Structure formats: C-alpha cells, structure tokens
Amino acid sequence: MTETELSKRLRRTASDKPEVEVDFSPAAALLAERLLxxxxxxxxxxxxxRSRSALLPLLHLVQTEQGFVSxxxxxxxxxxxxxxxxxxxxxxxFYTMYKRRPTGEYxxxxxxxTLCNTLGGQEVYDQLVEHLGVGHxxxxxxGRITLEHAECLAACDYAPVVTVNYDFAVDEATPEAAIxxxxxxxxxxxxxxxxxxxxxxxxxxxxxxxxxxDSRAGAVADGPAGAPTLRGVNLAQEHGxxxxxxxxxxxxxxxxPSPREESRGKLATVAEKATSALRTAAGKIEAAAGxxxxxxxxxxxxxxxxxxxxxxxxxxxxxKEQK
Amino acid sequence: MTQPGRAVLQKLTPVLTKRWLSPDAWxxxxxxxxxxxxxxxxxxxVHPDDLIQLIKDSGLRGRGGAGFPTGLKWGFIxxxxxxxxxxxxxxxxxxxxxxxxxPLMTYxxxxxxxxxxxxxxxxxxxxxxxxxxxxxxxxARRLRNAVDEARAKGYLGQNILGSGFDLELVxxxxxxxxxxxxxxxxxxxxxxxxxxxxxxxxxxAIAGLYASPTVVxxxxxxxxxxxxVLGGADWWKSMGTEKSSGPMIYxxxxxxxxxxxxxxxxxxxxRELIELAGGMKPGHTLKFWTPGGSSTPLLTADHIDTAMDFxxxxxxxxxxxxxxxxxxxxxxxxxxxxxxxxxxxxxxSCGKCTPCREGNYWMVRTYRRILSGExxxxxxxxxxDTADNIFGRSFCGLGDGAATPVMSTLKFxxxxxxxxxxxxxxxxxxxxxxxxxx
Numbered sequence: 028m029t030e031t032e033l034s035k036r037l038r039r040t041a042s043d044k045p046e047v048e049v050d051f052s053p054a055a056a057l058l059a060e061r062l063l064x065x066x067x068x069x070x071x072x073x074x075x076x077r078s079r080s081a082l083l084p085l086l087h088l089v090q091t092e093q094g095f096v097s098x099x100x101x102x103x104x105x106x107x108x109x110x111x112x113x114x115x116x117x118x119x120x121f122y123t124m125y126k127r128r129p130t131g132e133y134x135x136x137x138x139x140x141t142l143c144n145t146l147g148g149q150e151v152y153d154q155l156v157e158h159l160g161v162g163h164x165x166x167x168x169x170g171r172i173t174l175e176h177a178e179c180l181a182a183c184d185y186a187p188v189v190t191v192n193y194d195f196a197v198d199e200a201t202p203e204a205a206i207x208x209x210x211x212x213x214x215x216x217x218x219x220x221x222x223x224x225x226x227x228x229x230x231x232x233x234x235x236x237x238x239x240x241d242s243r244a245g246a247v248a249d250g251p252a253g254a255p256t257l258r259g260v261n262l263a264q265e266h267g268x269x270x271x272x273x274x275x276x277x278x279x280x281x282x283x284p285s286p287r288e289e290s291r292g293k294l295a296t297v298a299e300k301a302t303s304a305l306r307t308a309a310g311k312i313e314a315a316a317g318x319x320x321x322x323x324x325x326x327x328x329x330x331x332x333x334x335x336x337x338x339x340x341x342x343x344x345x346x347k348e349q350k
Numbered sequence: 351m352t353q354p355g356r357a358v359l360q361k362l363t364p365v366l367t368k369r370w371l372s373p374d375a376w377x378x379x380x381x382x383x384x385x386x387x388x389x390x391x392x393x394x395x396v397h398p399d400d401l402i403q404l405i406k407d408s409g410l411r412g413r414g415g416a417g418f419p420t421g422l423k424w425g426f427i428x429x430x431x432x433x434x435x436x437x438x439x440x441x442x443x444x445x446x447x448x449x450x451x452x453p454l455m456t457y458x459x460x461x462x463x464x465x466x467x468x469x470x471x472x473x474x475x476x477x478x479x480x481x482x483x484x485x486x487x488x489x490a491r492r493l494r495n496a497v498d499e500a501r502a503k504g505y506l507g508q509n510i511l512g513s514g515f516d517l518e519l520v521x522x523x524x525x526x527x528x529x530x531x532x533x534x535x536x537x538x539x540x541x542x543x544x545x546x547x548x549x550x551x552x553x554x555a556i557a558g559l560y561a562s563p564t565v566v567x568x569x570x571x572x573x574x575x576x577x578x579v580l581g582g583a584d585w586w587k588s589m590g591t592e593k594s595s596g597p598m599i600y601x602x603x604x605x606x607x608x609x610x611x612x613x614x615x616x617x618x619x620x621r622e623l624i625e626l627a628g629g630m631k632p633g634h635t636l637k638f639w640t641p642g643g644s645s646t647p648l649l650t651a652d653h654i655d656t657a658m659d660f661x662x663x664x665x666x667x668x669x670x671x672x673x674x675x676x677x678x679x680x681x682x683x684x685x686x687x688x689x690x691x692x693x694x695x696x697x698x699s700c701g702k703c704t705p706c707r708e709g710n711y712w713m714v715r716t717y718r719r720i721l722s723g724e725x726x727x728x729x730x731x732x733x734x735d736t737a738d739n740i741f742g743r744s745f746c747g748l749g750d751g752a753a754t755p756v757m758s759t760l761k762f763x764x765x766x767x768x769x770x771x772x773x774x775x776x777x778x779x780x781x782x783x784x785x786x787x788x
Contacts, residue, residue, distance in 0.1 A: 055685060059390050073520075074434070074477065074560070077714070078539060079542035079543075080522075080540060080541055083523070083524065083539065083542060084527050085713060087523065087525065117544060118544055120541065121700075122524070122526050122545075123525070124484045124524075124526065125525055138692065140446050140691070141644065141676070141691050141694075142447060142676045145678065145682055146604070149519045162744070177485075178446070178528065178694050178697065179445070179446040179447070179448075179694070180696065181443045181444060181448060181452045181483070181485075182449050183446075183448075183604075183609070183674070184358070184449055184451050184601060184602065184603050184609040184610045186603060186604075187471075193485045193486075193487040194487055194488055195390035195488070196436055210760035215519055223487070223488050224487075224491060230527065232487060234496075235491060235523075236484060236487070236490075237523075238423075238494070238521065238522065239494075240491075240494045240498055241491045242496070245503065246491065247491055247492060247495045247567055250488050252370055252373070252453065252456075255608070255610035256370065256453045256611055257371065257609060258609075258610030258611065258612065259362060259364070259600075259611050259612035259614075259626070260368060260370055260611075261355070261371070262612075262626065263362040263364040264371060265365075266359045268360060268362050268364070268587075270363050270589065271588070272581075272588060273580075273581045273583055274581065275389075275392075275580040275581065275583030276584070277585060279392070279393075279400060279401070279404050279579070280400060280403065280404070280407075281396060282400055282403075283397045283400070284396075284397065285394065285395050285396050285397045285513075286393070286397070286513065286514055287394060287514060294530075298708075336437050
C-alpha cells in the first residue's frame with residue numbers, strides 16, 4: 028500500500044509508546060506491532076473494566092490490515108482484551124461485516140431485499156455476477172472487487188441501490204450503470220459516488236468503522252442529499268408551508284431549581300462570607316462533584332463484574348436474581 | 351403525475367427535516383445559526399426532573415417502532431441509586447423499507463448530538479453511546495465529525511457550558527446484524543458479544559448496559575427532544591393526534607411517482623401520502639403495502655384511508671412500526687415479495703431460539719417450492735402452522751416480524767398462492783434453485 032491516510036495514521040499512533048505491556052503470542056505479534064496503539068485508543072473509549080465493549084471496533088481495526096479477520100486477528104483481539112479466542116471467534120462469525128476470507132480493494136454490494144428486488148435490484152446483481160464472473164462474497168481474480176448481495180441498505184426511496192465500501196454509489200441503479208461503475212473501479216479510476224464520500228479502499232474504510240474520524244480533506248463534506256430525501260421538505264418550502272406557532276422561548280414549567288442554579292447559589296453564599304476564598308471553595312465543590320461521579324461509576328463497575336464465561340452482564344444479573 | 355392539492359399540502363409539518371434544506375447544516379457553525387444548541391442552553395437551566403415532565407407532557411412516543419412514551423421511559427430510571435446511568439441511541443436502522451434515520455444523521459447530525467446531551471442530562475447519565483449500523487458509513491462520518499465539533503465547542507466533555515454536567519458521547523459502529531436493532535440485542539452487541547436478545551424483565555431501565563439503568567431510544571425520538579425543549583409541549587401536540595402527537599417522517603418507496611421522505615403530523619392516511627408523492631406510477635394500481643417496514647402485517651388497497659398513527663394502524667390489524675411504507679402494485683407478487691423478506695429474516699435470525707431459527711429455515715424452503723411451481727395445497731397449511739408457531743413464541747420481535755408477512759399474505763392473497771400451486775402463474779424461480787439450496 029502507498030502512503031495512505033491509513034498508513035499515516037498508523038505510523039503516527041505507532042510512534043506513541045503504549046503504556047500497557049502485553050505479551051503477544053507469535054500469531055498476534057505481527058498485528059500487535061502495527062495496531063496496538065490504535066487498539067488502546069479504542070479501548071479507552073469505554074468505561075474502566077468494560078474493555079470488552081471494544082471488541083466490535085477492534086475486529087474492524089484488524090480488517091484495516093488484512094481485509095478480513097484472520098486467525099492472527101482473532102488472537103490479537105483476544106490477547107489485547109484478555110479473553111479467549113473462542114469468545115472472539117464466536118463474535119467474529121456472527122456479524123456479516125467481518126469477512127472470513129481475503130477481500131478485494133472494493134466491496135460492491137447490491138441490495139436485493141424485496142423493494143430493491145422488485146424494482147430491478149436482482150437484475151443488477153445477476154448481471155454483475157455474469158460480468159465479473161464471481162458470485163456472492165467472492166473476489167475477482169485481479170483482487171479489485173468483492174461482490175455481494177446485501178439486505179436492506181436503508182435507502183428504499185432510491186431503489187435499487189448499489190454501494191461501494193458501504194457508501195451509496197449508484198441510486199436507481201440499472202445493470203448498465205452498475206457495470207460502468209465496476210469497470211471504472213477495475214481500471215483504477217475513481218468514480219464519483221452518488222451520495223457517499225470520495226472513494227477509499229475497503230481497508231481504509233475499516234478504520235472509520237473502528238471509530239476513527241475521517242481525516243481526508245473534504246471527505247465529510249462529500250455526498251449531497253438526493254432529491255427523494257428532500258422531496259417532502261422541498262414541497263413544503265415551495266408552497267410556503269411551515270409549522271405555526273413555534274416560539275423557541277416557550278417557558279418550561281419549573282418545580283425546582285436546576286443544579287446549575289443551586290451551585291450558583293452555593294457560590295454566592297460562600298462569596299458573601301469570604302470573597303477571597305471563592306475560588307478555592309468553587310474548586311472544592313467541583314472536585315467533590317467529580318469524586319461522586321467517579322465513585323458512582325466505580326461502584327457500578329464493582330457491583331456488576333463483567334461475566335467471564337462469555338455471557339453479557341445483563342444475563343448474569345438475571346441469573347443471580349433467579350437463584 | 352398528479353399535483354397534490356392544497357388541503358393535503360397543509361398536512362406537511364417540516365420540523366426534523368427542515369434543516370436538510372441547508373446543505374451545510376452538518377457543520378456546527380451553520381447548525382448554531384439555525385437554532386442549534388439553543389435547546390441545550392435552555393435545558394441546562396432547568397432541573398432534570400422538569401425536563402422529564404416536559405417530555406411526558408409533550409406525549410412524545412418512541413419513533414423506532416413500538417411507540418412507547420418517551421417521558422415515561424426516562425422516568426423509569428431510578429435516581430440517586432449510586433449506579434452509573436447510560437443513554438444508548440439505537441441508530442441501527444435496517445428494518446426493510448426504513449430510511450428516515452440515515453438522512454437525519456447525515457444531513458443534520460448535530461440535532462441528534464444535541465438531543466443526546468439533553469436526554470443524558472435528564473436521566474443523569476455521564477456516558478452515552480450512539481450504536482450506528484455498520485453499513486451507514488456516511489452518516490457515521492458526519493456524526494463523528496459532529497461529536498468532535500461539539501466537544502471542541504464545550505457542548506460535550508467536562509462541565510458542559512458551566513453546568514457541572516459531564517458527558518462523553520461515543521459513536522459505535524455495528525458490524526452488519528439486523529437483530530442488533532432489537533434493544534437488548536443491541537446492548538449485548540455494545541458489550542462486545544453476539545447480538546442476541548435478552549429475556550425481559552429486567553428491562554434496560556433497571557439492568558441495561560453493563561447491568562446498569564439504561565435508556566435506549568431511537569434516533570428520531572432523541573432528535574425530537576431539542577424541538578420540544580424549544581417550542582414546548584403544547585406546540586408539539588399541535589401536530590399529530592391526541593394519542594400520537596408530533597410530526598413523523600414517513601418513508602415512501604415503491605410504485606409511486608416520487609418516492610422519498612415526507613414529514614407530516616401523525617394520523618395522515620396513505621391516500622394523502624400517495625397524493626403528496628405525485629400518485630401511483632402510471633399503469634400501476636395499489637395492491638399491498640407495509641405500514642411500517644416488512645415486520646408489520648401487510649395492508650391492502652382497502653386500508654388506504656387508515657389513519658397512520660399508533661392507534662389507527664393497530665385498529666386495522668397492523669403496527670405503525672417505523673412508518674416505512676413500501677408500496678406495491680397489481681404488477682407485483684405478494685408471494686414472491688414475502689419469500690424475499692423471509693430470506694432476509696432467515697439470514698438475520700440470531701439463532702438463539704428454536705421457533706425463529708428453524709421456522710424461518712423451513713418457511714423459506716416452502717416458499718421456494720411454491721415459487722418453483724412445485725407447491726402443494728398442504729404447503730399453505732404448513733406455512734400457516736409454522737407462522738403460528740413462530741409468532742408469539744419467539745424470544746424477540748424478529749420472529750414475530752418474520753411471521754407477519756406470511757400470515758397477512760395468506761389472509762389477503764390466498765388466491766395468489768393458489769395460482770402458483772394450480773399452475774395459473776408461471777414459476778418465478780427455477781426448480782434448479784432448489785438443488786443444493788443452502
């Protein structure tokens with residue numbers, strides 16, 4: 028891979044020395060060398076003691092390197108989270124977006140659920156199968172395209188739809204338009220997607236799926252709204268229709284003071300007594316409030332230990348209650 | 351194409367969709383100019399209990415399908431219990447036909463972020479998660495950008511706007527599992543497990559995420575909150591009906607001239623919505639439609655004047671669901687459509703409970719046989735029996751959702767089934783598809 032956003036990002040994070048020392052097995056070591064800093068960043072998003080929540084993003088992260096979840100990827104996730112490989116494998120095989128075989132540079136998905144199907148999606152898919160010579164979840168010999176038929180992609184007002192790396196690529200698709208798209212992709216061109224962002228590789232997309240912001244210039248701004256999205260609101264505007272009597276200053280019925288008002292009140296009392304002590308007192312109140320919150324979260328974590336047997340915490344609570 | 355009349359146009363209520371007209375509304379500066387974050391400032395000056403009461407007074411009901419009163423749900427969260435509370439936003443939009451949350455998050459992401467901060471403040475949660483469907487990459491891109499912008503402006507993080515309230519908001523992408531739209535399966539998934547539903551009780555309000563009190567709300571529900579905080583409960587109730595208040599984004603797709611998103615007060619009828627959408631496509635006559643995604647029992651042309659609110663659709667024997675109306679005509683086959691939906695449910699069944707896992711497996715095969723011209727009359731009894739044994743006997747709503755198109759098409763379109771079985775309709779699938787069917 029050339030110098031992409033992905034490799035730049037990984038290079039940057041790799042230079043930050045992680046504080047956590049994990050002894051990785053040979054199977055996981057190669058990935059750990061590349062992905063550990065990013066993995067720790069992901070884990071830090073979740074509450075202390077709840078690192079398993081990072082598993083889905085970590086599996087996406089593993090796919091930034093390999094394009095699929097390899098046995099080494101499973102090992103890496105398991106070791107970084109301190110759970111076993113069977114637990115990771117059970118999750119990785121449950122979700123459609125974790126691929127079990129190497130994928131192409133681009134994932135082309137055609138919706139063939141009922142509505143798209145009825146309006147021609149099946150025809151689009153069938154013709155792509157014929158044109159590319161691959162079937163569902165298969166990759167072209169040049170490694171460019173993995174094809175799949177997808178279930179409802181939540182764009183029925185544009186049916187039938189085709190996506191590239193999950194970004195909306197062709198709306199109201201015809202077989203010709205879809206074939207044109209894959210030909211461009213195979214020729215190394217960069218087609219403009221109908222409502223998605225500028226194109227990147229499937230591996231790069233996985234970094235966003237792992238929860239990292241898209242840092243490519245202009246990428247967030249890409250993807251204008253299409254006509255169907257705006258139909259209702261445009262119709263209202265054309266005919267001067269708006270919801271009447273909207274007053275943003277409508278008062279909210281109050282039965283007690285807000286916490287902000289209460290703390291202001293406290294500060295005022297303190298100020299009257301000793302103006303010079305104001306800052307210290309406020310600092311103490313804030314620190315105390317912080318302590319209460321931290322204590323609450325710690326107490327919650329302590330009383331609800333993550334289940335060790337592969338069961339979510341909600342299940343174990345119920346089991347305890349039933350006993 | 352027919353032009354909608356004035357009376358029907360008056361039923362449009364652009365509230366949640368209004369900012370979509372501003373192409374840069376996803377940027378925080380533009381959002382702030384369009385009333386953005388004004389509701390947050392207002393809310394932080396009010397006691398959380400008063401905010402919960404406001405939402406109760408507004409009559410807001412969940413926009414994810416079940417229509418549970420939002421204020422009541424927030425009120426279930428025990429206060430002063432010493433446990434952390436969580437707000438989880440269900441952005442796992444995947445119900446076939448549904449396409450209202452993705453545009454909202456893509457073109458007006460800050461409205462969801464602002465609603466999330468207010469909701470978290472009301473239930474006293476210091477962490478919130480937006481569980482967004484994995485495939486929704488552009489919406490997630492805009493949302494993550496919005497969260498970054500909001501944090502930089504002090505709307506997220508420590509001591510928000512000097513209120514002493516802290517909130518961390520994480521956008522968590524799923525990985526392609528329809529079942530994670532079910533709230534307890536979503537929580538399991540968010541905890542890093544297979545997305546499988548939990549037995550209730552305990553409900554999430556008592557033992558949700560990490561076994562702590564949790565509110566799970568749909569995107570549309572949370573995005574409605576800032577408008578209610580600004581405009582007030584009475585203004586909100588000026589739209590919709592007495593029991594189903596407020597505006598709703600209706601997603602129209604299929605055999606109509608102008609498919610798209612139409613935001614109207616709850617209680618509008620399909621006849622009126624079709625008029626807004628420019629009428630049926632030339633040469634097409636309405637035959638069947640889903641009121642709220644494929645998991646809601648199909649309705650027919652006879653139900654065209656049903657009020658599209660929670661009560662009206664229930665009275666017609668279906669469910670309002672996600673107001674995703676997929677419209678099919680006399681040129682579409684209800685048997686084929688149901689088969690394709692069942693392939694979906696079969697694929698998405700999480701495998702936890704037997705009726706759904708096995709029932710869908712066998713129903714799919716029965717449909718393939720009928721559509722290949724190999725069906726028998728007893729197949730219809732088998733389908734009815736299987737659907738009856740899935741419906742109400744599955745662990746979660748996915749099984750019910752799978753059974754409903756089967757039961758409703760058998761009820762309304764039995765003749766279409768018989769036409770395949772008795773050879774009057776040409777087979778839609780080749781018998782070859784039966785060999786080695788996976």
